[in-house]
Amino acid sequence: MTHVLIVEDDTEAALSLQRGLKEAGMTATVTHDGEAGLAALRGDAEFDVVVLDRMMPGLDGVSMLEIARSEGIDVPVLFLSALGDLENRVYGLKAGADDYLVKPYALVELLARVEALARRKDKDPVETVLKVGELEMNLINRQVKRAGTLIDLQPREFQLLEFLIRHVGQNVTRTMLLEKVWAYHFDPQTNVIDVHISRLRSKLDKGFDKPMLHTVRGEGYQLKA
């Protein structure tokens, strides 16, 4: 089971976060400042992901993260920065965060990202062929086959599918896709990502009885085996 460390000084926010994680089938430990968070990380408990708030009394998020990283603590960290803190977002990534979210965020967005970070740990980075059920993606010759049939994909569709395969069984939000696949951080206003997904879906699922690429209402997408 995924165990999350929450470091957030606002008690109410921390508790609702804890509950949200619990609903998603994870467990969470809450600490309310940087010192306590650091102590928890140094302690015996194993954490899969840390959700770290930037603004805290005493030791702030950036400093705490820097200390933890300098001590060789390499647990994935999701950094929470306040609205408008564009510069702080950059600081967070520089300090060693693996992902970031701007407050206020949607809970589904946070859950999807925590899940992604938690799973990332046990991925084999040198895989050359990714397999999900009858779907097979060869990263060397960049070929995708479903049940042996070659699927012709544009480069971006390939990237999109690769990301979905790497997060198989997880919810993937539109913002995550824009950030991780297109490498942009902005609000696309409308359904641009949906259109790309539906084109990918038409190539991936057309002619097969069982769809693999699912839309999760209000949350995003999920690739299922």
Added chain:
Amino acid sequence: MSKPPTPKKNFNPLNALGAFLAWAGGLFRPTYFRQTPFRLTLVFITVYSFVAVLIFAYVYVATSAENRAVTDAQVSARLDGLQQLYRERGEAEVKARLRQDDITEWFFIKGIYNSNGEMVAQNKRASLEMSTEVLSRIRAQVDTPQIEGRMLGEAPGRSDFVINFRSYNNDGSMRKYRYRGQGLRIDPDRYLFVAMDMSWTDEGFDKGFTALWGGAILVVFMGLFAGMIINQEVSRSVQGLMSVLRSAEQGDLKVRVPLRHSGDEFDALATQVNQVLDRVEKNVGSLKYAGDAIAHDLRTPLSRLRSNLELSLYDVEKDPSKAEDALSRALTETDQLLRTFQTVFAISRLQAAGQAPDPKLFDATALAADMAELYELSAADKGLEFEAEIEPNVWVMGNRDFLAQSLANLLDNAIKYTAVGGITFRLRKTSRGEIEFSITDTGMGVPEADRARIVERFVRLEQSRSLPGVGLGLSMVAAVAEAHKGRLVIDEGPGRFNDQGPGLRTALVLPPTQG
């Protein structure tokens, strides 16, 4: 009844003197020595004096050495002549020669004395000016044991001497004399000497010295005076600046430094300070405005959200199965509200900062290609043509995410407001080196009268009310453009097309990339 005229003050020289002294005393305030222009004046005066003394010393040393050499040569020649005459023709002949000295020899005293200190022969100048005191001083320097010890006829030892003495003219005025001469023993009881009067050249030097001192004192005083005047002038200008800055510090942002339009550095500085104050005032104003605007902007959607929730509550009371629907609708509305809030906040931050955060040099061609790729499908989905003309190798300095957001807004608008036809997305460098992202659509367009207005926050035109949106897209683009020192251009599109149009052309134009 008119008031009696106030008595006119009589001019009182004492008062005037008092006033002058007070003013002059003011000039000598100790604070003066801490002020830059005055310190510069002092430095200048010191350096000037030092250099003047140095030059004069050099002139003095050089010319007096020359003078001495010339004098010594003249004296020596005469001494030789007289010595020779004495040897060859005897004392009487020398006596006669000395008596005949004409005016050209006026600068010299010449004579022969014996060991008793009696003059045996002398020229006219000597007879007039040589007192026994002078003679005894000449003897003291000429008639030395060292010379006495020498045998006559052997290399005669000469003795140089310098004698200073004073004499008084008939009118009682004092004259300083300085003689420079040589003397030697020409017979066991005869001493010959020749000396030249140096007072003329000395006088020249004296005059030079006097002139120099006078000049130096004049320069020092004039310098000090000018320094004080300049200092006063400068401190008055600086005081003006200081008092304005002090007021600004205390929160009065309306104060400005009065300009004298003299075109000097102080005016330039004052102009600069005024510009900074303008900017600060504007920023503070826009921050205040932004705060008010955010509060105002969020009131409407918040109250709408609230009334919808209230209505949902009625619905759910009647039919509990509608609860999920109601909640998810509320969630969607809240998300929309948050997005609105974030956008308003971002616009305000950009406007207040006046610059884009974290600017970097990045590949605009790649950005344009990515945006084209992202939105091409949305256009195709709606049955619109999508054409992208992207100039290769265009780089831009700025915030990539904000520029991407702006292009997204423009592309989104173009797709949203175009029913048939197509969209052309272009990136090019203009002839002036500006970087222009433009989007042309064949949609309904915007009447010219409304083009300025649609950039304002929450402004939506009548014909677009039915479509989703809150009216912040173009405001955001305009704010991003301004933060990049660029501009948002809104123009007529390509014209009417299949009963549609006239279309719209929007362009985000950024200044040329430096370097």
